[in-house]
Amino acid sequence: MSAIxxxxxxxxxxxxxxxxxxxxxxxxxTLYILMSLEVMLNAVGIAFIGAGSAWQQADGQVMxxxxxxxxxxxxxxxxxxxxxxxxxxxxLDIDLLSKLKG
Amino acid sequence: MIMLSPIQWMFYLAALLAIxxxxxxxxxxxxxxxxxxxxxxxxxxxxxxxxMGAPFAAGLEVIVYAGAILVLFVFAIMMxxxxxxxxxxAPQVASLNIWLGxxxxxxxxxxxxxxxxxxxxxxxxxxxxxxxxxxxxxxxYGPYLxxxxxxxxxxxxxxxxxxxFAKPDGQDEHLSxxxxxxxxGEPS
Numbered sequence: 001m002s003a004i005x006x007x008x009x010x011x012x013x014x015x016x017x018x019x020x021x022x023x024x025x026x027x028x029x030t031l032y033i034l035m036s037l038e039v040m041l042n043a044v045g046i047a048f049i050g051a052g053s054a055w056q057q058a059d060g061q062v063m064x065x066x067x068x069x070x071x072x073x074x075x076x077x078x079x080x081x082x083x084x085x086x087x088x089x090x091x092l093d094i095d096l097l098s099k100l101k102g
Numbered sequence: 103m104i105m106l107s108p109i110q111w112m113f114y115l116a117a118l119l120a121i122x123x124x125x126x127x128x129x130x131x132x133x134x135x136x137x138x139x140x141x142x143x144x145x146x147x148x149x150x151x152x153x154m155g156a157p158f159a160a161g162l163e164v165i166v167y168a169g170a171i172l173v174l175f176v177f178a179i180m181m182x183x184x185x186x187x188x189x190x191x192a193p194q195v196a197s198l199n200i201w202l203g204x205x206x207x208x209x210x211x212x213x214x215x216x217x218x219x220x221x222x223x224x225x226x227x228x229x230x231x232x233x234x235x236x237x238x239x240x241x242x243y244g245p246y247l248x249x250x251x252x253x254x255x256x257x258x259x260x261x262x263x264x265x266x267f268a269k270p271d272g273q274d275e276h277l278s279x280x281x282x283x284x285x286x287g288e289p290s
Binding site for chain 2: 003004008009012015016019020022023026027029031032034035036038039042045046049050052053056057058059060061062064065066068069070071072073074075076077079080081082083084086087
């Protein structure tokens with residue numbers, strides 16, 4: 001058992017998750033939405049690592065590595081989409097992407 | 103007031119810095135400044151990981167997250183002008199105060215690092231309950247082998263999608279030029 005109680009780690013993780021979620025909801029710039037997604041994924045990683053260290057199991061870090069690969073793939077696809085968006089609309093406003101709306 | 107041990111004290115300080123930096127990320131006006139705060143937030147989270155007894159994850163956080171993924175962001179912003187539409191309207195501040203916030207947080211994290219290296223008793227306490235990279239590795243290539251394979255498929259899909267979406271329009275023609283024609287190809 002580490003020196004930090006698990007509840008405080010989970011509190012930190014949920015606070016960071018909420019911050020990232022608010023960023024995804026509030027911001028209109030797609031770049032900021034991607035960055036807020038990073039904050040959210042990172043918060044999930046904190047929760048996994050905290051739980052893993054509370055029970056002294058390495059599974060938490062394995063899950064963190066999988067989250068890391070997910071974040072890398074997500075950023076690659078997301079930034080490529082952003083580049084396309086900048087090329088077509090000359091702006092990153094996510095409201096411009098509402099053309100598929102019925 | 104409960105007496106906090108040095109490890110707890112440092113953990114709460116790093117957690118506070120991570121929260122403050124994340125708040126600055128989502129409220130920022132300039133995308134490069136927000137990116138700077140995001141780097142600092144990830145470094146603060148790496149300090150938290152280290153204090154939780156996961157030094158391998160802390161290293162991965164610094165190397166992969168702050169070192170690779172955020173550099174990808176910087177490349178995209180700088181090379182493709184993604185930050186243009188807001189820096190046009192932002193005031194042109196050419197002074198040092200835009201660096202002040204991230205540098206302050208980074209300096210506090212550096213002070214924590216020096217403090218941990220300096221104090222031998224603290225290191226004794228931190229190394230007593232770590233989960234080593236060896237444990238993670240044996241687990242990753244034992245029971246989680248299928249998950250690793252799936253993750254590699256995911257990375258391959260991300261690579262292909264990134265290439266496909268980011269290439270300029272009208273670059274598909276060169277693919278058709280190199281289609282192997284049956285009569286000129288190797289005889290099968």
